[in-house]
Amino acid sequence: MSRFGDWLLMLTAAGVMVWWLIRWFDRWLHEPPGAKLRRLAQAGGVEPDEAVSLLQEHGYEVLSGKHRVPLGVVVDEGPVQPTRLYFDYLASKDDKYYLVKLERARQPMDWTASGLRERLLVYALLFPDCEGLIVANPKDKLLRTVRFQLEDGDE
Template sequence: MERFGDWIIIIAAAGIMIWWLLRRFDHWLHEPPGSRLRKLALAGGVEQDDTVILLQEHGYEVLTGKHRIPLGVILDDGPVKSTYPYFDYLVSKEDKYYLVKSERSGQPTDWTTNGLRDKFLLFILLFPDCEGIVIVEFDSQQLRTVRFKVGDGE
């Protein structure tokens, strides 16, 4: 009789696990677009600094700041090595989301199409619901927006 009882428990546990996995898959499948960004926007606070003031002066609502994205890199079947690309702020303007990167003096932005692609495409691929990336240039107190469009660009 003990074997019969063991099988009932195993089948019940497997059924609960399958039910839970199906619910998670269904929730993920029907999750509205942009919900990942909305969750991120609710995640953190913002410290008032020069960048935040500049963004607000240009009509952006600063939602959250300073996010690191954990990313593992494997080279030739070696161990997983961690890297953390980051963006400075998540902002919204006219119901559209933008990621913000501050230009650093030691790492100037290459404004060619290849330079912009190499530096910023990762973020658009990770957050496809973003309208673009706002780059803050401290020297000129200017904001520039980078958007990517799949196709010829013509």
Template sequence: MIAAALLIGFWVYRAFYNWLHEPRGIKRLVLGRGEILAPDDPHVLFLESQGYEVVSGKHRVPLVVDLDGQEMYSRLYVDYIVVRDDSMYAVKLVRDRQPMEWTGSGLRDRLLVFTLLLPELEGILIVDNEYNTIRTVKFDINVEPKLKEA
């Protein structure tokens, strides 16, 4: 009984220690299953032809933004979640009305939120079905940039 009491006491101590040292205000997104996937969805078929397993459909994440005490409502969209080689990716589809700016700051402003809310992601896939391309965006946070050698 003493060993069991010590084990339970150690477990309670570790749980309290982890809770105490967890970053304040950390908010992580936990996604459910998303929308049901249509068997003839061209995006799903394209991703599967490229070796990805589509594990969930579109997710709508409701957001409340407080600006000077006034609440505004918005949504964050994840088009698909896919897996390949035990790595998980969020998928964003290219849309004409929201062109992607292919610069470091443009990608950061548009996609970094997914890496911060879903830290288990390996990256974000940008899928353009019109040109049959998939581009992978990955963010490494707190890494010194590599200097180019002359």
């Protein structure tokens, strides 16, 4: 009789695992756009500083701050090399989300199209639900919004 009990226990455990996987996949499949950003907004606190004040003066609500996105890089089937991507704030205005990067003196922004692409495109690709990226310069009290769009390939 113990063999029947073992099989019953194994089938029950397998059934629960299959049910859990189907439920997880269904939840992932029907996740609304922007859900990743809403989770980020709930994750971090905001410490008031001059950058937060600047964003609020321009009508943005700062939702969270100082985010680190862990990434792994694999080269030629080698080991995974960990790295991180940082952005300073997540803000919203008119029900649209924006990632905020602070312009720092030791890493000035190259305001050419290729410079912006090299520096900021990765954020737009990681968070496609964002309306754009805000580059804030608290020292000069300046905000700039950067958006990327696909162009026709007729060159």
